Amino acid sequence: MARALPNAESATDHCAHCGAELSSEVLDDSGRRFCCAGCRTVYAAIHAAGLEAFYADREISAVRARPARPSGRRFAEFDDPALATRFDVHPDGSCSIELSLEGVHCAACVWLVESLPRVVAGVQESRLDFGRATASVRWDPARASLGRIATALDSLGYTPHVPGQASQGVHGDRTLLMRLGVAGAIAGNVMLMALALYSGASSGVDGDYAAFFRWSSLALSLPSVLYCAAVFYRGAWASLRTRVASMDLPIAIGITAGFVSGAVNTVRGRGEIYFDTITVLIFLLLVGRWLGQRQQRRAATAADFALAVAPAMARVVDGEGIAERRAESVPRGALVEVRAGERVPVDGRVEQGESSIDVRWLTGESEPVEVRSGDRVYAGTENVGGTFRVRAEQAGRDTRVGQLLRAMERARLERAPITRVADRLAVYFVPVVLAFAAITLAVWWRADPTLAVEHAVALLVVTCPCALGMATPLSVSVALARAARRGILVKGGDVLEALAKPAHFVFDKSGTLTTGRPELLEWQGSEELARAVSAAEAGCDHPLARAFQRAFPATDAAEAQAIERFAGGGVRATVHGRQLVVGTATLLEQSGVSVDLEQRARVDALARGGATPVLVAEDCRVAGLAAFGDPLRPEVAECLADLVLLGNSASVLSGDHPRVVERVCGTLPVLELRGGVSPEQKLEDVKALRVRGQSVVMVGDGVNDAAAMSAATVGFAVHGGAEASLLAASVFATKPGVLPVLEAVRGARKTLAAIRRGLGFSLAYNALGIGLAMSGVLSPLWAAVMMPLSSLTVLSVALRSGAFSMSQRRRAPEEPS
Numbered sequence: 001m002a003r004a005l006p007n008a009e010s011a012t013d014h015c016a017h018c019g020a021e022l023s024s025e026v027l028d029d030s031g032r033r034f035c036c037a038g039c040r041t042v043y044a045a046i047h048a049a050g051l052e053a054f055y056a057d058r059e060i061s062a063v064r065a066r067p068a069r070p071s072g073r074r075f076a077e078f079d080d081p082a083l084a085t086r087f088d089v090h091p092d093g094s095c096s097i098e099l100s101l102e103g104v105h106c107a108a109c110v111w112l113v114e115s116l117p118r119v120v121a122g123v124q125e126s127r128l129d130f131g132r133a134t135a136s137v138r139w140d141p142a143r144a145s146l147g148r149i150a151t152a153l154d155s156l157g158y159t160p161h162v163p164g165q166a167s168q169g170v171h172g173d174r175t176l177l178m179r180l181g182v183a184g185a186i187a188g189n190v191m192l193m194a195l196a197l198y199s200g201a202s203s204g205v206d207g208d209y210a211a212f213f214r215w216s217s218l219a220l221s222l223p224s225v226l227y228c229a230a231v232f233y234r235g236a237w238a239s240l241r242t243r244v245a246s247m248d249l250p251i252a253i254g255i256t257a258g259f260v261s262g263a264v265n266t267v268r269g270r271g272e273i274y275f276d277t278i279t280v281l282i283f284l285l286l287v288g289r290w291l292g293q294r295q296q297r298r299a300a301t302a303a304d305f306a307l308a309v310a311p312a313m314a315r316v317v318d319g320e321g322i323a324e325r326r327a328e329s330v331p332r333g334a335l336v337e338v339r340a341g342e343r344v345p346v347d348g349r350v351e352q353g354e355s356s357i358d359v360r361w362l363t364g365e366s367e368p369v370e371v372r373s374g375d376r377v378y379a380g381t382e383n384v385g386g387t388f389r390v391r392a393e394q395a396g397r398d399t400r401v402g403q404l405l406r407a408m409e410r411a412r413l414e415r416a417p418i419t420r421v422a423d424r425l426a427v428y429f430v431p432v433v434l435a436f437a438a439i440t441l442a443v444w445w446r447a448d449p450t451l452a453v454e455h456a457v458a459l460l461v462v463t464c465p466c467a468l469g470m471a472t473p474l475s476v477s478v479a480l481a482r483a484a485r486r487g488i489l490v491k492g493g494d495v496l497e498a499l500a501k502p503a504h505f506v507f508d509k510s511g512t513l514t515t516g517r518p519e520l521l522e523w524q525g526s527e528e529l530a531r532a533v534s535a536a537e538a539g540c541d542h543p544l545a546r547a548f549q550r551a552f553p554a555t556d557a558a559e560a561q562a563i564e565r566f567a568g569g570g571v572r573a574t575v576h577g578r579q580l581v582v583g584t585a586t587l588l589e590q591s592g593v594s595v596d597l598e599q600r601a602r603v604d605a606l607a608r609g610g611a612t613p614v615l616v617a618e619d620c621r622v623a624g625l626a627a628f629g630d631p632l633r634p635e636v637a638e639c640l641a642d643l644v645l646l647g648n649s650a651s652v653l654s655g656d657h658p659r660v661v662e663r664v665c666g667t668l669p670v671l672e673l674r675g676g677v678s679p680e681q682k683l684e685d686v687k688a689l690r691v692r693g694q695s696v697v698m699v700g701d702g703v704n705d706a707a708a709m710s711a712a713t714v715g716f717a718v719h720g721g722a723e724a725s726l727l728a729a730s731v732f733a734t735k736p737g738v739l740p741v742l743e744a745v746r747g748a749r750k751t752l753a754a755i756r757r758g759l760g761f762s763l764a765y766n767a768l769g770i771g772l773a774m775s776g777v778l779s780p781l782w783a784a785v786m787m788p789l790s791s792l793t794v795l796s797v798a799l800r801s802g803a804f805s806m807s808q809r810r811r812a813p814e815e816p817s
Contacts, residue, residue, distance in 0.1 A: 015039050045155040051115050075150035075160075077313065077326055083146070083162065094124055096138040097146065099160040101153065104133040112156060120144050120152045135160070161312070176231070180286040183228040186220050187279040193217045194276035214266045214273055221275040225259050229282045231289070249430050251285065257460040261453075271454075314345035317389065327379070328396025336390045338383050341541060346392040347399045350375050353388030356542065357381045368543055384542055386565075433463050433770075440774045451776070458778050462769035462786050475758055475801060479751040482804035487735040488744050495730040498713045499748035501695055502647040505741070506686060506708070507640075508700035509654035509661055512718050513668075513738065514630040516701070518543050520551040521611060521631065524602075525624025527552070533616055533624070535560040536573035536580050544614060544628050545571075581617040593617040599625070610660035632664055639742045641669050646745060653677045653685060682708040699741055716741055747804035754801030758794045765790045 016032040016039070032043070077083070087095040101113070113135050116126035122143030127136045135158075137149060150160045193213045232255065235248025258274040265271030314327045317335040327345035330336060335351065338344050344357065356368040359381045368384050371377055377390055379399040396402060437456050444452035476493035483490050490496060507513055523530060530552040537545040538560065563573040570583025572591060581591045585603055588595055595603075595615065599622050606613040606627045616624035640650055651672035654661045658675030665673055677685070682698075686708045689696045698705060698712035709715025709729055717729035718736065733740035769786060772778035778786075 016043055042155065042157040045119075045152075046112070050118065051112060074324060075147045075154070076324060077147075078150045078160075078162070079145050079147040086162070090138070093142070094138055094140050095146075096125075096136060097162070099135050099137060099150070099153070099162065101128075101133050101135055101158040101160055103158045104128070113153070113158060116149070116152065119156070120149055123149060176286065176290050179228045179231070180283070180290050183224050183279065183283040183286050186224040186228070187276075187283040190217050190220050190224075190276050190279045193220075197273075211269065214269075217273060217275040218263055218266045221259065221262075221279055224279045224282050225255060228286065229255055232282075232285070253430075253434070254460055254463070255282065257457055261457040311343045311345045314395075315339070330392050330395040332392060332394075334392045336392055337387065338377075338390060339387045340383055340385060342383055344377050344379055344381050344383065344390065345395075346390060347378050347394040348376070348390040348392045350377060351389050351391045353386060355383055355385030355388045358384050358543065429766075433460070433766075436463075436770050436774060443774075444776070455773055455776055455778075458782075459770060459773035462773055462778060463766045475751055475754045475797070475803075478799060478801065479747060479754075479803040483744070483747055486740075486743060486747075486804050487733060488740050488747070488804070489732045490744070491730050495714055496748040496751050498695060499697070499731075499745050500752040503695035503697045503713065504689055505643060505648055505650040505697045505699060506682075506689075506712070507650060507652050507670075507738070508705050509652055509656055509665060510630060511701040512699055513636050513652065514632055514664060516630065518547045518612065518628045518630055520547050520626060521629045522606075522627040523551070523624070524626075525616060529616060529618060529624050532559075532575040532578065532580060532618075533582055535575050536563060536571050536582065540565065540571065544612065547628055548626060578618055579620070582614060585615055588615050588617050588622070591617070593620050593622065595622060608659060610657065610663035629660075630664070633737045635737055635739050637668055639738045642742055643745065644669050648745070653682050655679070679705070679707055683711055686711045697741075699738065716744070743804065750801050750803035754797055754803065758797045761793060761797065762790065765793075 084095075087097050089095055104113070110128045113128040114126050116135075116137065117123045120139075122140045123137065124140060125136075125138040128134070129136070135153070139146070139149060153160045193216055197210065197213050229252075232248045232252045236252035238248075240249070255278055258278045261271075262273035262275050262278070265273055311327055313324050314330050315322045315337040316325055316330060317337055322337055330346050336346055336348065338355075340355075350371050350373050352373065354370070354372040356370050357377060358368050359378070370385075371388070378401065379395075380401040394400075394402075437459050440459050441452050441456040444455050476496060479496060480490050480493075510516060530548075534549050534552045537548055540546075560573045560575050563571065565571050566583060566587060570581075570587045572579070572581050574580070581588055581593055585595045585600060599615070602625060603613045603615065606625075611627040611629045614626045614628065615622055616626065618624075643650060650668075650670045652661065652665050652668070652670055652674070653672075654665075654675050655677055656675050661673055661675035682705065686696050686698055690711065690713070695714075696712040697714045697716055698709045699716040699718065700706075700709060701718045705715075705717075709717070714731060715729040716731045716733070718733050718738070718740070731744055733744075765786075769778065
């Protein structure tokens with residue numbers, strides 16, 4: 001009869017390295033227990049190097065550890081002479097390079113990686129950038145090779161990769177950051193001098209001191225205006241050449257007018273100077289520009305992310321032995337060996353052996369697929385069964401994964417750039433301001449040329465579009481920072497703009513709407529039999545075996561004897577003197593177990609419902625039946641209903657079998673459910689929606705979703721997704737489930753509302769300033785005071801927007817905007 005499933009957390013034993021609860025165990029010579037062979041290997045390497053303090057540091061950091069995944073490679077490609085051209089060679093003959101590391105997750109990792117000189121003789125220094133997970137290593141090439149260093153890092157649990165060429169924008173970011181720092185230092189000093197002048201205006205100041213402060217302010221402001229503000233002059237010049245007004249043009253005019261007027265008044269020894277206002281304006285505008293560039297900068301190139309999807313090395317059968325070579329250089333027709341737990345490095349057909357491969361990241365199918373001689377396999381899929389050999393047909397960029405990445409890059413390049421709201425306003429704002437300034441100068445010139453110049457300068461200063469130019473980047477920067485704290489990483493303000501509008505959401509199923517791993521849905525049999533099956537499956541890496549062990553943790557794995565595992569899934573073992581056979585009906589019959597018609601009917605019914613049935617035989621008699629599946633996340637139905645109430649629509653496109661998609665997602669409020677959809681079909685469907693003028697948000701987690709994400713208006717990668725999907729995505733959620741999608745939509749709408757309020761205030765302020773300046777009421781001094789006040793008001797609006805605040809998480813949805 002059916003039994004309730006026990007809590008998988010009832011197991012209390014933990015891995016000696018990562019601390020994970022043990023559903024199966026691997027022992028070392030001293031009897032220590034580990035969750036996997038990787039943790040055992042890393043534990044031994046850490047203790048052999050005398051770095052046991054790593055565990056104490058990790059306890060202090062209070063960060064949940066992760067199972068270690070050393071690759072066991074020899075890293076011969078790191079000693080390739082072609083790679084040596086990328087080394088930085090120092091005067092003492094030492095070399096240095098940056099390496100990207102997998103497995104960096106806590107502060108203790110920093111200590112362990114920086115202890116590399118104690119592990120490898122010849123390493124002089126190792127510094128880890130925790131945020132970027134990159135290690136800067138310096139070594140003496142006469143005493144150590146980079147391949148040996150890479151092997152040592154891998155043995156510690158940090159598989160290294162050589163990063164791709166740095167993005168072209170990194171140098172630009174550093175230059176802009178330098179300008180910002182100089183502008184900030186100058187603004188602070190000029191403000192101090194301005195404070196002295198303002199104080200002296202009311203209480204009296206010696207003329208020599210006043211002249212000193214005025215000339216010193218001019219001297220300090222000069223590098224800020226000529227160097228720091230050069231980015232705005234270049235933008236203004238480009239606007240004039242292309243005859244398309246942008247925000248850089250009025251900013252450059254305002255800075256120039258204020259500085260020239262202040263310089264003239266400094267030489268004359270009377271009149272207002274605006275150096276404090278000008279330098280603060282330059283600093284604030286550079287802050288906004290730097291934040292915008294920083295948020296939108298891509299962390300890596302497609303090649304870097306592809307490295308984590310398809311392995312860099314392949315085991316090529318060479319005569320009687322096996323040679324490791326780079327995966328992209330494997331020739332067509334070569335025989336490649338793929339071992340259990342490894343990813344397939346090439347596209348090809350199985351020639352020897354049988355196994356099961358996990359294709360979820362590539363096709364979206366939630367269950368492993370059995371492969372045997374003649375079956376086609378693809379690079380990037382994971383071998384979860386036995387060893388097999390593949391005859392290579394495509395390698396590197398010619399594989400299916402490589403083609404999907406190229407399609408993703410093309411789709412991103414074809415995406416039309418989104419014009420900034422402030423730049424659209426600048427088309428009208430700039431000519432209007434210049435026209436009013438000319439009118440003011442002409443009208444007042446008849447009365448007094450000096451007053452005419454002062455009123456025209458006051459108009460240009462008060463209408464200098466600091467608030468207008470900052471309204472969008474400030475609101476966006478505040479929203480992006482708050483979203484990041486909520487675990488939602490957005491790559492730019494244009495993404496928020498797109499999310500704020502009604503859209504059609506296309507969801508992948510496996511890992512997005514579902515948990516992304518098989519779970520035991522039903523067990524028909526005794527609990528004693530279930531414990532015996534777990535003992536027989538202990539140590540097996542097959543996804544269904546792990547799911548069964550989570551539901552029924554083995555009490556004593558040593559009880560299982562004479563264990564025989566079958567390629568593609570299945571096991572035969574003796575537990576407490578009883579012979580067990582676990583697997584499909586076909587496997588049981590091949591083992592001499594009779595499966596009657598009633599039992600076959602139950603198996604067929606479960607399969608038709610989208611579940612994966614597994615039979616258990618005890619002493620040649622069917623005694624148990626397990627059903628596995630990938631269940632929906634509990635919050636999915638409510639989140640999708642809220643998205644629809646916000647004016648959006650949704651559909652589900654999955655690579656899984658149509659029956660599975662219908663069973664799992666049939667009750668969701670979506671317009672369309674389709675299974676068996678290939679990555680190429682997803683891409684074409686998204687393109688078709690875009691052609692019809694719809695805004696499309698593609699939500700997924702795998703390589704099979706990456707091309708569709710790039711073609712969509714917004715790509716949204718959920719927690720746990722493949723690296724290629726993270727590159728294609730415009731938004732990445734660090735929390736599992738689809739609740740971050742709903743949070744992102746609500747936060748984006750609040751951000752756009754704050755931008756509209758900021759722009760509205762800025763335009764109203766400029767209209768008031770123009771009126772006061774033209775009427776002669778507003779002096780240049782008060783114009784200089786009013787300008788920063790407008791910026792502070794816009795900042796206040798941005799901070800009070802409520803976007804991505806704690807209160808928005810589970811509120812009822814607002815009306816569609």
